[in-house]
Amino acid sequence: MSIKLYHHPFSRAANVVVMLEELGEPYALEHVNLMGGAHKTPEFLALNPMGKLPTIVIDDEVVMTEQAAIGMYLADRYALGRLAPTLDDPRRATYLRWFFYAPSVIEPGCAAHSSKYEYRASAVGWGTYDEMLNTIEAAIGDGPWLLGDMFTMCDVMFAGTLNYMLQFKMLDARPAYLAYVDRFNARPAVQKAAAINGQAIKDHGLDKK
Numbered sequence: 450m451s452i453k454l455y456h457h458p459f460s461r462a463a464n465v466v467v468m469l470e471e472l473g474e475p476y477a478l479e480h481v482n483l484m485g486g487a488h489k490t491p492e493f494l495a496l497n498p499m500g501k502l503p504t505i506v507i508d509d510e511v512v513m514t515e516q517a518a519i520g521m522y523l524a525d526r527y528a529l530g531r532l533a534p535t536l537d538d539p540r541r542a543t544y545l546r547w548f549f550y551a552p553s554v555i556e557p558g559c560a561a562h563s564s565k566y567e568y569r570a571s572a573v574g575w576g577t578y579d580e581m582l583n584t585i586e587a588a589i590g591d592g593p594w595l596l597g598d599m600f601t602m603c604d605v606m607f608a609g610t611l612n613y614m615l616q617f618k619m620l621d622a623r624p625a626y627l628a629y630v631d632r633f634n635a636r637p638a639v640q641k642a643a644a645i646n647g648q649a650i651k652d653h654g655l656d657k658k
């Protein structure tokens with residue numbers, strides 16, 4: 450079995466490294482020079498017509514894009530019952546709910562708010578910023594994880610998205626969010642992924658630009 454992640458440390462692929470570290474399966478990183486336009490070549494566009502990262506190839510036969518879909522697929526295929534609730538587990542509903550919420554509500558909701566887009570909340574899927582803030586807080590609840598005591602791949606997607614939005618000040622830093630991402634960032638797999646992404650920054654001279 451071989452998993453190849455097309456990667457750049459300053460992209461969403463950095464959080465897929467966390468997914469892979471939580472998974473514990475072997476994988477290889479293929480650096481994509483985004484600044485040099487390597488993601489817009491015909492070879493890369495054949496894998497992902499969007500010309501974006503993350504993109505992942507498994508056993509030279511499975512091609513996947515979209516961070517959330519990649520996380521769901523990896524957890525179901527390699528860690529069902531450990532990083533994903535099984536199909537007959539009622540917690541699967543909450544797992545899917547917040548997994549989809551991160552890219553379909555938090556990402557556009559934060560982008561719309563920070564870019565001061567004008568829109569009718571009833572006409573867009575991400576609603577109002579305040580409703581989104583309250584919903585994120587309700588999802589975290591008493592924690593420690595979105596499914597209570599069970600840490601899942603959904604936390605990697607959700608906390609990774611919060612980390613990114615907080616880092617770029619696109620999301621209010623509510624105490625409940627900070628406590629949740631602190632718990633997440635303390636996990637050994639997250640720290641190992643940070644070291645791997647940090648090494649990639651050095652290896653590709655991205656710390657000198």
Ligand SMILES: N[C@@H](CCC(=O)N[C@@H](CS)C(=O)NCC(=O)O)C(=O)O
Binds near residue numbers: 460
């Ligand atoms: N919807 C995609 C978004 C992917 C995305 O926007 N990737 C950015 C990096 S984080 C990218 O590849 N940008 C390069 C470009 O568009 O030129 C996902 O969630 O995976």
